[in-house]
Amino acid sequence: MFELDLRSRKPIYEQLVEKLKQLIINDVLKQDEKLPSVRTLAQQLSINPNTIQKAYRELETKGYIYSVKGKGSFVNHMLITDNSAELKKVKEQIKKQMSEALFLGVTIKELQVLITEANELVAGGETNDPSSEREKEI
Amino acid sequence: MFELDLRSRKPIYEQLVEKLKQLIINDVLKQDEKLPSVRTLAQQLSINPNTIQKAYRELETKGYIYSVKGKGSFVNHMLITDNSAELKKVKEQIKKQMSEALFLGVTIKELQVLITEANELVAGGETNDPSSEREKEI
């Protein structure tokens, strides 16, 4: 399903969370799509099931998936969680990274291009939710 | 000088690197400004000098500071290091975070505002280097 860097400084379960989050955000994994079970994915990746479970639990806590005992774990695009705090953190982090990029020589135009590219990634997964007012173009 | 979260999941030396990088990027710490010595900073923060040294070493490797034996460690705004790889990584990371932000409901306009805000942070530290073509305004 995806590759992991077992020697990375970054914990395996965190890599898993990040990759799955990206797949969900970019609508590669669709709403209610079933994720591989903790045991089969563990076997595929040659790691311990507990590590998968840890990643799934974190994803569920953050609202990206939901799990049902006996059935499996499924994608959840509708984040009805209390975003405000998380949202502020994400924006703050983006600002930091942007200032670093500018410092390193990236131009403002390049950053603007990144916005359109990011938007194209998520645009495909537009929901039917009328409360979603995300612009489709700049 | 700054606060650390000793209980954070993130290692102390990494927190130090991040904070100092931000201070340098945002021109709070000026070119050639002397940083506190590893021992005094360790005492101020009530942590081991080795931890400070590890942070300083990483900052020097990445070009943000330079250290002189017997004298001290100093801010280095002129990054003449081979950026290209690091630059690509930063841009990739920003794109990921942007798509996540969009997914969480942040609008494109808000992201554009973040660019201007980030630019204002670094704008104060504009160099005399004529090769720097960073826009001052959008």
Place this chain on the structure above:
DNA sequence: TAACTGTATCAATATATTTAGTACAGTTAT
């Protein structure tokens, strides 16, 4: 019932981080 699912818990192991202590070399000011 059998074979799946998620979930929980515990101990053992591996790895990473931090501390502690010591030492050496260069700088600065007295």
Place this chain on the structure above:
DNA sequence: ATAACTGTACTAAATATATTGATACAGTTA
């Protein structure tokens, strides 16, 4: 020259975190 600073290096021990391995229990599906 000496004392008091600087950075740097190294080793050992302690601590924290991540991962594995094993086992168990509960719900689902056929």
